[in-house]
Amino acid sequence: MKLLIIEDEISLANSIISFLKMDGHICEQATNYKTALEKINLYQYDCALVDINLPDGSGLDIIRQLKVANKPTGIIIISARDTVDDRIKGLEIGADDYLVKPFDLAELNARIKSLNRRINFSGSNMIEAGKISIYPDELQVKIEGDVLDLTKKEYDLLLFFVSNTNRVVTKETIAEHLWGDYIDMADSYDFVYAHIKNLRKKLQEKGIENYIHTIYGLGYKFQVL
C-alpha cells in the first residue's frame, strides 16, 4: 500500500511512518500544504493521512483537491480538533475517517486497513491470519473452513488483533477501540480481559492455541506462529 502522511509535526509523522512500515507499506511524507499538494498531483496514493492545521494552509483544501481530481485515495483526517462540527465538516467534504489526536498507532493502522479494504476490494474480501480467515463483508470468521461463532465485540477484537499482527497493543488501546467513550479507564483491564478470555476459549475449541500472547500488566500481542 502506498501512503501519504500530511502532518506538520515531523516527529509524529516519523512515528506513524515507522509503525506503518512494519507492514511493508510505502510511506511518503509532506510537512506542509504546498508539498502535500504537489505530491497528490504527481502521484497516486492508496491512502492519505491529513492533518487539518498546516502551517501554510488547511488540510481540508487538500481533501477538496483530491476529490476534485477524483482520485481513489482513501482519506483519514488526523486532527487535535474533536468537536462534532469539525468531524462533520471533514466527513462532508469527502474524508473517509476522522481520528482525533492523540490516537493510538495501532488504532490508526486498523483504520487504514479497514479503509483500504472498503476502497480497493470489490466482491470477495478476505483477510487471512494463519488458520483464521476473516470475511469483513459478512462479519464472519472461519477456521479452516469452519465457521467460528463470535459476538460482535469478539469479532471486532479479533479483527483488531489481526490488523495489528506482530505488534504489542496495550489493554487501553484495545479498550478504546472496542468501547471508546463508554468505558472508564479504571475498568478497562477487566473488560478487555473478559473478552480475550472468551475469544481465546473459542479459538482453542477450534484448535488454535498461542495466537494471542499476554504481555503481563501491559497488553497483548497477536502472532501467527
Add this chain to the structure above:
Amino acid sequence: MKLLTKTTLYFITVSLFVFFIGGIGIYQLIKKLENDKVNQELIGQMYKLSHDLSRTKSDLQKIAIISSGLISITHVHTVIQPFVQFKDTLMFDKVQNQYVSYRGLTFYADNNKLLYKIDIYKSLTESNYLIEQIAMMVTIMVLFFLLTVYFLYRYFFRQIWSDFFITIDKINRFDISSPEKLDFPESMIIEFHQLNKGLKLMTERIINDFQGLKEFVGNLSHEIQTPLAIIKSKTELLLQKEDLSEHKLQLTGEIHSETLRLSKLIKALTLLTKIDNKQFIHEENINLKDLIIFHIKGFEDIIEIKEIKIRTEILSEPVIKMDTELANILIVNLIKNAIGHNIKKGEIDIELSKESLIIKNSGQALNISPEKLFNRFSKANLKSESLGIGLSIVKKICDSYDIDIKYFYDDGFHELILIF
C-alpha cells in the same frame, strides 16, 4: 423600588413637611397682624373715648351712642390694675344667632369728677373670615403647585433619565457570547455620557477577554494534544522493540497509559470550559427515551461482564431542547457512573417520566460528603485511575439547561434524580 417612585416619595414627603410648617407660620403671622390691627383700632377708640369723656360734663349715654361698636361704661371708685387690659371673649349675637368672638379692651377714664371703667369690644368675625379666606387660598395654591410640580417632575424625569434607561436596557440584553459590541447612544448629560463610555470600555474588554478565553481553550486543547500524540506514538513504537526487557516494557506501558489519562483529562476539562462558555449551541429536540435506549445498548457487554441487572422503566417520552452532543455526553456519563460505582452482580434502575429521570444503582456508600460529589476531581472511591470528573460534567450540563439534579443514598443504593 423604582428610581421615580423613590424620588417622588421623597419629594412629596419634603414638600408636605415644608408646606405644613410654612402654612402654620403664615397662619400665625396673619393672625398676629390682624390682632395688632384690632388692638390698634381699640386703642384708637380708647383715646377718643378718654378725650371725649374728659370734655363731657355728664351725658355718658351720648358718648356710648356716638362711639361705634359695643361699649359698657361702669362707674367705679378705684382702679384695679392693670390700667389697660386686652381680652378675648365670646358673646351671643342675636342676628347671627350664635356666639361670636370679640376682642375687648378694658380701661379707666374720668371726667374730673367721677372714675369710670370702660369696656370696649370689637367683633373678630371679619378678621377671622379674612384669615380663613387666606388660608384657603394658600392651601389651594399649594395643592395646585404640588400637582403641577409632580407632573412636571415625572415628565422631566423621563426626559432626563431616558438615556440612562436605554443604557440599563442595553446592559440587561447584553449577551457575552455574541460578538456584537454594545453601542450606547450619545447622551447630552455629562454623567450619563461618562457612564456609557465606561460601560462601553468595560463590555468591550469583557467580550475581548471572553473571545480570548474561548480561543485559548481551543488552542490549549490543540497545543497539548499534539505533543501528547507524539509521546504516545513514541511509546507505542518502543513497545514494538523486540529487544526490550519485560521491565522496560512495563515502564513504557505505564507512560503510554498515563498519556491516555492526561489526554482524557484535558478533553474533560476543555469540555467543562466549553459548557461554561456556552459553546454548545446546536439545540435540537432530544427524545430522552431514544437516547437512553441507544446508549444502554452501547454499554451492553460492559453491563454483562459486570453481571449487572439493568431495569429500564419508561413512563413517558419527554422531549427536551438540548445540544445533541451535550445530551449524549450527559446520558453516557450518567450510565457510566452507575456502572462504574456499582458492585459486581449489582443493579441499575432507570426510570424516565414526564418530568424526571431517576437513575438508581447499587453501590457502597460514599466516603466523601454528597455536597462534594459534583466537584471536580472528587473521587468517591479509591479507583485512582478514574478521573473523578464525570459527575461534574453531568452537573455542569444540567446547570446550563436548568435541570435540577439531586443525589440520595438509601439502603445501599445511589440515586441521582434529574428534574427537567
